[in-house]
Amino acid sequence: MALRLVSDFDLRKDVLPWLRSQRAASAAAGARGGGPGVLENNYESLRILNVERNGNIIYTYKDDKGNVFFGLYDCRTRQNEHLYTFEKDLHVVSCSVNSERTLLAASLVHFTKEGRKNELQPGSKCLTLLIEIHPVNNVKVLKAVDSYIWVQFLYPHVESRPLPENHLLLISEEKYIEKFHIRVIQEDGNRVVLKDSGHLPRERVVEDFVWAQWDMSEQRLYYIDLKKSRSVLKCIQFSADEKFNLMFEAPLDITLSDSGFKLVNFGCDDLQDQENLSKHLTLCVFTNHTGTLCVCYSPKFDSWEKITYSVFYFHKGHSKTFTAALGSVDSHVTKGLTFLNLEYYVAVYLPGHFFHLLNIQHPDLICHSLFLTGNNEVVDMLPHGPLQSLSGSLVLDWCSGKLYRAVLNQSYLLQFLWNTQLDCEKMAVLHCVLSCGRDPRFLEAKIIQWISESISACHSFDLIQEFIIASSYWSIYPETSNMDKLLPYSSVLAWNTVHSFKGYWEKLNSNLEYVKYSKPRLLYNNSMVQREWHSLISEEKTGRRRSMVYVRNILDNAMKVISNLEARNLEPRLTPLFQEEDNHQRLLMGLMVSELKDHLLRHLQGVEKKKIEQMVLDYISKLLDLICQILETSWRKHHLHPRVLHFSRRASAAEFTVFHIMTRILEATTSLFLPLPPGFHTLHTILGVHCLPLHNLLHYIDNGVLLLTETAVTRLMKDLDNSEKNEKLKFSIIVRLPPLIGQKICRLWDHPMSSNIISRNHVKRLLVNYKKQPQSSMIDKSPGSVEFLPLNYFIEILTDIESSNQALYAFEGHDNVDAKFVEEAALKHTTMLLGL
Numbered sequence: 001m002a003l004r005l006v007s008d009f010d011l012r013k014d015v016l017p018w019l020r021s022q023r024a025a026s027a028a029a030g031a032r033g034g035g036p037g038v039l040e041n042n043y044e045s046l047r048i049l050n051v052e053r054n055g056n057i058i059y060t061y062k063d064d065k066g067n068v069f070f071g072l073y074d075c076r077t078r079q080n081e082h083l084y085t086f087e088k089d090l091h092v093v094s095c096s097v098n099s100e101r102t103l104l105a106a107s108l109v110h111f112t113k114e115g116r117k118n119e120l121q122p123g124s125k126c127l128t129l130l131i132e133i134h135p136v137n138n139v140k141v142l143k144a145v146d147s148y149i150w151v152q153f154l155y156p157h158v159e160s161r162p163l164p165e166n167h168l169l170l171i172s173e174e175k176y177i178e179k180f181h182i183r184v185i186q187e188d189g190n191r192v193v194l195k196d197s198g199h200l201p202r203e204r205v206v207e208d209f210v211w212a213q214w215d216m217s218e219q220r221l222y223y224i225d226l227k228k229s230r231s232v233l234k235c236i237q238f239s240a241d242e243k244f245n246l247m248f249e250a251p252l253d254i255t256l257s258d259s260g261f262k263l264v265n266f267g268c269d270d271l272q273d274q275e276n277l278s279k280h281l282t283l284c285v286f287t288n289h290t291g292t293l294c295v296c297y298s299p300k301f302d303s304w305e306k307i308t309y310s311v312f313y314f315h316k317g318h319s320k321t322f323t324a325a326l327g328s329v330d331s332h333v334t335k336g337l338t339f340l341n342l343e344y345y346v347a348v349y350l351p352g353h354f355f356h357l358l359n360i361q362h363p364d365l366i367c368h369s370l371f372l373t374g375n376n377e378v379v380d381m382l383p384h385g386p387l388q389s390l391s392g393s394l395v396l397d398w399c400s401g402k403l404y405r406a407v408l409n410q411s412y413l414l415q416f417l418w419n420t421q422l423d424c425e426k427m428a429v430l431h432c433v434l435s436c437g438r439d440p441r442f443l444e445a446k447i448i449q450w451i452s453e454s455i456s457a458c459h460s461f462d463l464i465q466e467f468i469i470a471s472s473y474w475s476i477y478p479e480t481s482n483m484d485k486l487l488p489y490s491s492v493l494a495w496n497t498v499h500s501f502k503g504y505w506e507k508l509n510s511n512l513e514y515v516k517y518s519k520p521r522l523l524y525n526n527s528m529v530q531r532e533w534h535s536l537i538s539e540e541k542t543g544r545r546r547s548m549v550y551v552r553n554i555l556d557n558a559m560k561v562i563s564n565l566e567a568r569n570l571e572p573r574l575t576p577l578f579q580e581e582d583n584h585q586r587l588l589m590g591l592m593v594s595e596l597k598d599h600l601l602r603h604l605q606g607v608e609k610k611k612i613e614q615m616v617l618d619y620i621s622k623l624l625d626l627i628c629q630i631l632e633t634s635w636r637k638h639h640l641h642p643r644v645l646h647f648s649r650r651a652s653a654a655e656f657t658v659f660h661i662m663t664r665i666l667e668a669t670t671s672l673f674l675p676l677p678p679g680f681h682t683l684h685t686i687l688g689v690h691c692l693p694l695h696n697l698l699h700y701i702d703n704g705v706l707l708l709t710e711t712a713v714t715r716l717m718k719d720l721d722n723s724e725k726n727e728k729l730k731f732s733i734i735v736r737l738p739p740l741i742g743q744k745i746c747r748l749w750d751h752p753m754s755s756n757i758i759s760r761n762h763v764k765r766l767l768v769n770y771k772k773q774p775q776s777s778m779i780d781k782s783p784g785s786v787e788f789l790p791l792n793y794f795i796e797i798l799t800d801i802e803s804s805n806q807a808l809y810a811f812e813g814h815d816n817v818d819a820k821f822v823e824e825a826a827l828k829h830t831t832m833l834l835g836l
Contacts, residue, residue: 002355002372002416003340003347003382004409008394009057011046011401014073018080019046019061048401049095050267051390053155053216057403058083060092068092070104084133093126094150094267098166102134102184102192105142105151105168128170130182130200134192142180142200147173150266152214154179156240167242169205169221171266177206177221181242205236205244210256213264213285217391218504220247222285224256231256233285233295237505247505250314254283254297265390268398282309284389286341286360290481291315291507294346294360296339309337309348313363315511320363324354324373338382340389340406344435347406351384357408357432362489370428408436414446418453423460427492430466434474444471444626448633455664464630465491465668472622479615481507486603487619488523491672524599526673529591533673536587541738554590561589562678565621575631575683576642580711582678589675592620624677627665631680634661644687647719651690659687663705681707689716689729698732708733710741717748 046061055075062068066089072081083097083104090108097104107128128143128151143149154167168180180202183195194200205221206212212223221236231252238244264284282298298309305326312319340347348356354373362368385399395404410433417429430447437443451463473489539545562578597616604612638654662684669676688697688706700706713733720726730749734742 001409001412002357002370003342004407004412005382005395005404006407007402008405009073009075009403011048011059014078015046015059015071015080019071022082046401048268048396048398048403049092050152051216051394051396051403052097052099052153053219054099056097058095058097059401060095062089065089068108070095070106072097072101084131084136093148094152096151096153096168096267097133098153098168099155100134100192102132103153103166103182103194104131104133105129105153106131107143107149107151109148130168130180130194132193134190137191137193138197140194140197140200143170145172145174149173150263152266154219154238155216157219165242167238171212171263173261175207175209175261176204177209177212177223178202179205179244210258210260211262211264211283212266213283214266215285215287215391216265218287224252224283226256226258229258252295252297252312253319254310255299256281265388282337282339284339286339286346286389287504287508288341288343288360289504289507290344290361290484291504291509291511292360293508296346296348298337298339307337307350307353311346311358311360311363313360315508316363317512318363320366322348322356324350324356324371326350326353336386338387338389340387340393340395341391342393342406342408342436345408345432349382349387351382357428359428359431359435361435361484362431365490365492367424367427367492368431368490370425370432408432410436410438410443414443414450417447417450423458426458426463427461427466427490431470431490434470437474440471440475444629445633447471448630449637451630452634452637452661455661461492462664462668462671464664465672468623468626468668468674469672471626472619475622476615476619479618480604480607480611482510482604485522486524486600488525522603524596526592526595529588529595530673532591532595533588536591537584541740551587554594555583555586557590557593558586561593561617561620561624564617565624568621569625569628573628573632574640575628575635576645577628577631577677577679577683580679580682580709582681582709585675585678585680588673589620589624592675593617596620620675623674627669627680628677630661630665631658634658644690645683645715647686647689647716651687655687656691659684659691662687666705679711682709682712685709685712686715694729694732697729698736701733701736708737708741710744713737713741713745714748717745 046059048057048059049070050058052058057073057075059071059073060068061071068086068088068090070083070085070092072083073079074081081101083101084106086106086108088110090110093107093109095104095106105128107126109126125146126143126148127141128145128149130140130142132138150171152169152171154169164183164185166182166184168182170178170180172178180200182200184192185195187193206223206225209223209225212221214221219238221238222233223236224231224233226232231254232249233252234249235247236244237247262281262283281300282296284296286292286294286296293314295312295314296309297312298307301307306323307326308321308323310319310321338347338349338351340349342357344359344361346358346360348354348358354371356372357370359365359368383397383400385397388396388398389406390396393406395406396402397404413429413433417426417433420426420429433443433447434440447467451467455463457463469488469491473483473487476487477483536545536551545551566578593616596619597613600607600612600616601609635658638658640654640658644655662680666676666680666684668674685706685708688700689712692700697706701708716733717730720730722730734745734749737745
């Protein structure tokens with residue numbers, strides 16, 4: 001099952017045993033009324049009424065006489081508490097308790113066999129009461145009206161001390177919301193009573209709304225009113241003090257009836273006919289700590305063959321509408337559509353038909369969302385009763401009296417990743433697993449294992465590339481807000497102003513500013529690094545290089561990355577990486593540190609420079625670590641040993657597999673211009689020499705797939721003998737080396753070919769600025785010289801240049817290369833050509 005519901009509360013398990021013990025204790029003490037069996041007979045009356053901001057759950061039940069009991073379950077202590085008993089047979093519409101548990105607000109109606117009638121107040125059907133419960137004392141009637149009332153205490157965000165004033169919302173079926181200001185005082189010690197109970201100040205908060213939703217966690221009220229038949233969504237934020245602010249208003253492209261009335265998250269809505277739930281519209285607002293704001297909407301069903309629903313991504317400035325086919329007319333829909341808030345995702349669920357997981361952080365990429373249908377295990381994963389999505393991924397099942405915490409099922413998603421054949425589903429599940437990971441190291445290892453088995457299974461995107469980018473992104477994303485606008489997260493890419501508030505509203509405003517003013521290139525890329533790196537490499541080849549201080553700072557940045565990576569990974573690596581300097585990769589690493597740091601400093605306002613510097617080191621270290629993990633997994637899986645670094649052995653099938661994986665890693669990183677761990681190119685080249693025929697090997701080298709490093713070529717020259725096959729290989733390698741490396745390598749190979757190359761380079765260097773001078777007609781021949789006038793004349797010219805420019809043309813560490821060496825090499829080469 002893609003979604004797992006973890007039980008946080010269950011009326012049967014967490015309340016019923018306590019109620020039995022209370023009844024048993026009362027019976028043993030001779031209390032009047034029924035024993036424990038009475039409660040069993042009235043179990044159906046036990047139901048949840050409300051979930052408060054602090055997580056406490058208010059519930060009610062009736063005894064055999066119809067008396068209404070109110071109880072509270074403390075989610076922290078996991079203890080139950082009796083709040084109040086109303087000794088009349090009433091039906092509870094709504095209930096709320098203040099944060100100090102000194103006041104209880106409740107609205108009740110009386111049911112009779114003839115229908116609904118309130119016997120408490122003539123002419124009214126709903127009675128709203130405010131009750132002192134610390135201890136139980138006075139009861140004040142707030143309203144006695146002919147329409148239903150719902151109640152909700154406001155909870156201040158600061159709960160360190162009791163507040164002298166409480167605030168209570170009254171929501172009326174007559175489409176208005178009032179706020180009562182209730183002052184309390186302490187008498188006779190801890191006794192809490194209403195102050196001036198005869199006059200409680202109140203004010204209208206909202207009028208003429210057709211839909212409202214309460215956010216218990218953030219103390220926000222969302223509601224919709226109709227302006228000229230146009231639906232307008234508004235939001236009110238309640239503060240710890242008496243103030244409340246209208247935060248925004250935005251038009252919604254949906255159709256609502258002026259005669260309708262719908263409440264969301266104002267307690268248990270059992271007044272609605274649950275059997276006809278599928279016939280009514282569904283509308284809810286979801287937010288999370290990153291500043292997202294989604295409105296999920298499904299109109300009334302007008303066909304049993306398909307269903308339509310929309311998601312308005314206000315934080316991104318656009319919306320998407322989906323239509324799902326339900327099959328034939330016979331596939332009757334008896335349950336309503338359920339929207340669930342899963343932090344970075346919204347789940348859309350229709351029991352028995354489909355499960356749609358929508359990525360709300362990056363809704364612009366539809367391939368990051370997952371749509372499942374057809375499998376009973378998938379589409380029947382949740383209870384079929386009406387579910388209510390609360391804050392913090394909480395899901396309330398009113399019918400069963402259970403409160404769940406919804407989490408994405410990692411084991412199922414990983415299994416799904418292995419089995420699915422569709423590239424779009426692979427990408428969606430990959431991002432889903434990484435975003436919800438509670439054990440990133442474990443998940444990365446599982447994904448890498450899958451990649452090693454399925455490396456060629458994806459055709460529409462690069463699997464390794466997507467994994468490296470996504471995993472690095474999610475590893476640093478929680479560090480600070482706005483990271484999704486500054487770092488790449490994938491390899492594939494009409495609102496009123498919000499007031500200047502902190503917290504959620506600041507992040508939402510930042511999202512909106514990004515939508516309005518930013519450009520796509522705000523996301524970091526390595527184009528600047530690429531240009532600068534090529535410039536430095538070009539300067540190195542020509543012997544010109546800018547300030548040594550500049551280069552040293554870049555290499556110091558790389559050293560910080562490597563040190564940071566080694567500090568985070570203390571386990572020894574089996575793969576022979578980080579064992580050589582590899583200055584080219586270190587330059588790339590250091591340049592990326594510099595550019596990414598400058599990028600984040602420009603766009604992350606209010607974040608300390610030191611924190612940004614550490615985030616950059618962590619991000620680039622993560623990139624390198626993921627590459628190392630892929631290699632390490634492949635290395636261990638195929639039981640490779642460091643002896644593969646020796647050339648004097650034949651390649652195995654395992655080495656060829658690892659070589660193929662390294663080639664795919666290189667392809668993934670090259671297009672994004674990402675650094676590789678020092679030693680990667682050496683290992684890749686050694687495996688290439690092992691695994692490829694000579695013509696394929698040279699093709700890989702000429703096309704830049706294999707990079708000839710000094711370490712790899714040095715080992716090749718030392719390990720291989722001078723057989724005819726190896727001579728051809730060595731010569732083919734040497735002529736493809738950059739001049740500076742080539743000169744060093746040639747001196748390691750005691751062979752006429754090597755001497756010939758050295759001689760050619762020496763002559764080229766001597767004659768580069770040579771100007772012909774008048775020469776004597778007589779050529780002095782040294783004893784033992786060869787009677788070959790062209791060669792004698794040429795060697796004399798070289799000797800003359802060497803003697804006149806000894807300081808300029810001396811090769812550091814190679815003083816044995818001179819005109820005499822050239823002469824001997826020329827004669828040997830001629831002898832070989834003539835077959836003498």
